[in-house]
Amino acid sequence: xxxxxxxxxxxxxxxxxxxxxxxxxxxxxxxxxxxxxxxxxxxxxxxxxxxxxxxxxxxxxxxxxxxxxxxxxxxxxx
Numbered sequence: 001x002x003x004x005x006x007x008x009x010x011x012x013x014x015x016x017x018x019x020x021x022x023x024x025x026x027x028x029x030x031x032x033x034x035x036x037x038x039x040x041x042x043x044x045x046x047x048x049x050x051x052x053x054x055x056x057x058x059x060x061x062x063x064x065x066x067x068x069x070x071x072x073x074x075x076x077x078x
Contacts, residue, residue, distance in 0.1 A: 004029030016051055 004027055010018050015032075022030050 002028040004031060006030075007032045015047065019051070 003025075005022070007015075007018055007030055010021060013021070019030065
């Protein structure tokens with residue numbers, strides 16, 4: 001098993017800072033929340049790929065992922 005965390009847990013910081021924090025913690029995976037479900041301000045798809053350029057990182061994308069109970073906050077995010 002590889003340790004990881006969801007990006008919303010550190011949603012108030014930039015993606016670069018989030019990845020630096022993950023590296024300091026020894027985390028091998030970060031699930032970056034997207035698609036209007038996340039309230040975190042740090043996600044930018046083009047910026048994410050640019051920040052990973054040149055790094056040996058694995059990026060997996062899940063299209064259409066839905067939380068079990070999105071709640072009312074989903075309507076505010078759209």
